[in-house]
Structure formats: structure tokens, C-alpha cells
Amino acid sequence: MNNAVKKILILQSLLLIGCSSQNLVIDTFIPKPLVKMNESISVKLTFDDQIQNFIFSPEELQKKEASIEINFGNTQQKLFENVFLSFFKLSNESDNDPDKKIILIDVKLDKFEYLTPQTAANQKYSVWFKYIINIKDNNENSIDDWVVTGYGEQETGIFQGDEAFKRAIRIALRDTGANLSITTQEKIENITNTIS
Amino acid sequence: MSRSKIKIIFLLMITTVGCSTTRIDEEVNTAFTITDDESIVLLSNSYHTGNQTELDFMDCLNSSISKKQNAFEIIPTRQFQNLFYPWFEPSTAPQSIEDLPKILGNELVKEKLSVMKIKYLIKITGETKTNASSGALSCAAGPGGGGCFGFAWWDDTSAYNASVWDLSQETSVGNVSANVTGTSMIPAIVIPIPILARTQSNACDGLSDQIVSFFSG
Numbered sequence: 563m564n565n566a567v568k569k570i571l572i573l574q575s576l577l578l579i580g581c582s583s584q585n586l587v588i589d590t591f592i593p594k595p596l597v598k599m600n601e602s603i604s605v606k607l608t609f610d611d612q613i614q615n616f617i618f619s620p621e622e623l624q625k626k627e628a629s630i631e632i633n634f635g636n637t638q639q640k641l642f643e644n645v646f647l648s649f650f651k652l653s654n655e656s657d658n659d660p661d662k663k664i665i666l667i668d669v670k671l672d673k674f675e676y677l678t679p680q681t682a683a684n685q686k687y688s689v690w691f692k693y694i695i696n697i698k699d700n701n702e703n704s705i706d707d708w709v710v711t712g713y714g715e716q717e718t719g720i721f722q723g724d725e726a727f728k729r730a731i732r733i734a735l736r737d738t739g740a741n742l743s744i745t746t747q748e749k750i751e752n753i754t755n756t757i758s
Numbered sequence: 759m760s761r762s763k764i765k766i767i768f769l770l771m772i773t774t775v776g777c778s779t780t781r782i783d784e785e786v787n788t789a790f791t792i793t794d795d796e797s798i799v800l801l802s803n804s805y806h807t808g809n810q811t812e813l814d815f816m817d818c819l820n821s822s823i824s825k826k827q828n829a830f831e832i833i834p835t836r837q838f839q840n841l842f843y844p845w846f847e848p849s850t851a852p853q854s855i856e857d858l859p860k861i862l863g864n865e866l867v868k869e870k871l872s873v874m875k876i877k878y879l880i881k882i883t884g885e886t887k888t889n890a891s892s893g894a895l896s897c898a899a900g901p902g903g904g905g906c907f908g909f910a911w912w913d914d915t916s917a918y919n920a921s922v923w924d925l926s927q928e929t930s931v932g933n934v935s936a937n938v939t940g941t942s943m944i945p946a947i948v949i950p951i952p953i954l955a956r957t958q959s960n961a962c963d964g965l966s967d968q969i970v971s972f973f974s975g
Contacts (some may be wrong), residue, residue, distance in 0.1 A: 593843035596866050713849070715805055720814065733848075740844030 712738025778940025884918035
């Protein structure tokens with residue numbers, strides 16, 4: 563192998579290393595909320611693309627600090643289904659009973675932000691989620707708009723590799739579920755009164 | 759310096775520096791009882807309020823109390839949070855005794871606590887901190903081998919408090935606290951020898967002993 567080929571191979575390998583990124587796959591367990599099921603209301607859920615099989619890629623600014631790709635799969639969708647279907651029954655498409663009370667819930671991911679130990683100059687990962695939730699009646703008249711957030715942090719401590727970051731994301735998702743459950747519990751009376 | 763002198767110096771270092779000081783305090787506010795079919799739960803205060811109680815400390819405390827007695831049941835923290843989700847999560851759990859009535863006003867929560875016979879909730883606060891550190895340690899390696907030389911030390915303080923809440927009376931029945939300080943050091947002459955003061959582990963041991971004795975009357 564001549565010198566030029568060696569140089570090219572070395573350069574190529576360096577470039578490949580420079581472009582490599584961390585790839586996190588998130589899957590989490592959110593328990594079924596301990597809340598009262600409202601049998602008289604059915605729900606139709608819709609999610610934006612950033613909730614169904616969302617893959618997060620950092621923006622240019624963040625790329626300089628840490629190149630991380632996060633694959634959420636359908637974790638966020640499962641979280642919202644788990645919470646809302648503990649309060650309401652899932653509306654059946656074929657169900658055309660005009661007397662049945664149906665609400666439409668549309669969920670959008672507004673913000674996903676994080677800080678790594680490198681960016682925050684500390685020993686922990688911090689993660690934030692912010693969702694916009696729009697509640698409508700069956701005629702698409704708006705009933706309520708909610709902003710639900712979730713926050714999680716995890717010290718790097720004893721965790722190897724990306725585990726602390728994954729744990730911070732899982733904690734933030736679990737916190738989102740908790741805040742969403744509490745918000746729904748507090749607002750359910752308003753929803754029931756409005757559609758009645 | 760002869761080998762025997764070096765050995766003596768090392769032995770002295772281990773026996774004088776590798777230990778820690780523990781202080782345990784207990785305060786009982788009202789009379790209380792617990793039977794062997796009733797349960798307690800440990801819960802740490804939230805990081806949302808600045809509390810930084812470590813997960814491994816909570817695990818240690820759960821397993822230590824479980825091993826040290828059979829006078830009552832202890833429900834592991836994570837299992838309890840899953841069963842009562844979302845009411846005892848870091849951002850939603852009661853942070854002080856004044857917050858208890860709001861949670862216990864929820865019929866589903868109150869009923870489940872009663873079915874599971876969970877009588878006391880123990881709120882844990884505190885953390886392990888490094889107060890001061892000093893010294894220098896450098897290591898080098900070459901084709902002929904490697905080694906370290908120097909001396910580094912640091913002071914750790916593990917301060918934890920357990921506040922015992924009676925869930926049926928919605929009152930605080932008492933407090934237990936453990937405060938452990940210790941100095942760790944690493945002397946290195948070719949091979950570094952870490953002499954660690956296990957303050958967090960000692961605090962876990964001291965606090966679990968005290969919680970068990972608190973309920974034993």
C-alpha cells in the first residue's frame with residue numbers, strides 16, 4: 563500500500579469518527595393512573611408528527627456541543643393514550659350515537675430541551691418537555707387549551723455511557739404523565755359541564 | 759526509612775483517617791403504634807424543591823429497614839409510586855405535612871392506602887456533600903511500567919433527616935436524623951491506596967437503625 567492510499571484511509575477514518583453520533587432509543591413504562599374513569603365521555607385522540615415515532619436530531623448550535631440523536635418511537639403517544647384512556651373511553655369510529663358525548667383531544671409537542679453535563683458545567687442531565695393540548699367538542703368547538711410540561715434530571719453518578727441521559731428523559735416523560743393526570747383531574751368537571 | 763517504619767505509618771493512616779463520626783438525633787411528637795400487618799413507605803423530597811437525596815441512598819434505606827425488622831411491612835418506594843401514580847411523584851407528592859390533606863382528600867388514594875394498610879409515610883431529605891478537598895496526585899506510565907505519587911484527601915458530610923407522618927391522623931409523629939462526617943484520603947507511592955470514609959453507607963445504617971428503633975418504641 564503506497565503512502566497516498568494510507569493517507570486517504572487515515573483521513574477517511576478520522577472523518578468517519580468526527581461524524582459519528584450517539585443514538586438513544588427511548589422506551590419507558592408509565593403506570594396506569596389511579597383516577598376515576600368517566601364512563602359518559604368518549605375521546606378521539608390525535609397527535610402531531612413529533613409525537614408519533616419522533617426522532618430528535620440536534621440543531622446546528624447543539625451539534626457543536628454534542629451530537630445526539632434520540633429515537634422516541636411511539637413512547638410519547640403511549641404516554642398520552644395511557645393517561646387519557648384512564649379518564650375517558652376511546653371513541654369508536656363506527657359509533658354514531660348522536661346522544662353520546664365525545665371530545666376531541668389534539669396533542670402537539672411544543673418544546674423538547676435538554677442540558678448535558680458538558681453544556682451546563684455540572685454533573686447532571688436535565689430534560690424538559692412542553693406540550694400544547696387542545697380539547698374540542700364533537701363539532702370541533704374549542705373547549706379548553708392546556709399547556710402541560712414535564713421535567714427530569716439525573717446525576718451522571720454511577721451510570722455508564724448514555725444511561726443517565728436516558729433516565730433523565732424517562733423521568734421527564736413520567737413527570738409529564740403525572741402533570742397531565744393532575745391537570746385532567748382538575749379540569750374534568752369543566753369539560754363535563756361544557757359538553758353537557 | 760526501614761520497611762517496618764513504612765508499614766507502621768500506613769497502618770496508622772488507615773486506623774486514624776479511615777473512620778467517620780456519626781451523630782443520630784430523634785424527636786417524638788405524639789404517641790403512635792404499628793402492627794405487623796401494617797406498612798410504612800419511604801419517600802424522598804423532590805428535586806423540584808432543591809432536595810438531592812440520592813437514589814442509591816433510598817434503595818439502601820429500603821433494603822436495610824426491611825432486613826433489620828419484621829414488626830411491620832415496608833413497601834419499596836418505586837412500587838408505591840407506581841401503585842399510586844401520579845399522586846406521589848416528585849412534582850406532585852406532598853412536600854410538607856400541610857400538603858397531606860389535599861392528597862388524602864382524594865377518595866381513590868385514601869381507599870387504596872386503607873386497603874394496603876399503609877399507616878406511615880417517612881419523608882427523607884438530605885444528601886452527601888464533599889465539603890473540602892486538597893492535595894495532589896499524579897500518575898505516569900511508560901514502556902518500563904507506571905506508577906502514582908502524591909497525596910489527596912477530602913471531607914464528606916452525609917446529613918439525612920426522616921420525618922414520620924401518620925397518614926390516618928395527618929400529623930407528623932416524629933423526626934429522626936443522621937449526620938455522618940468523615941475524611942477520605944488516597945496516599946500514593948507507586949500504588950495508590952484509597953482509604954475511604956463511607957459516610958453515606960454509615961448514614962444509611964445509622965438512620966435505618968434509628969427508624970427501626972423508633973417504631974419498636
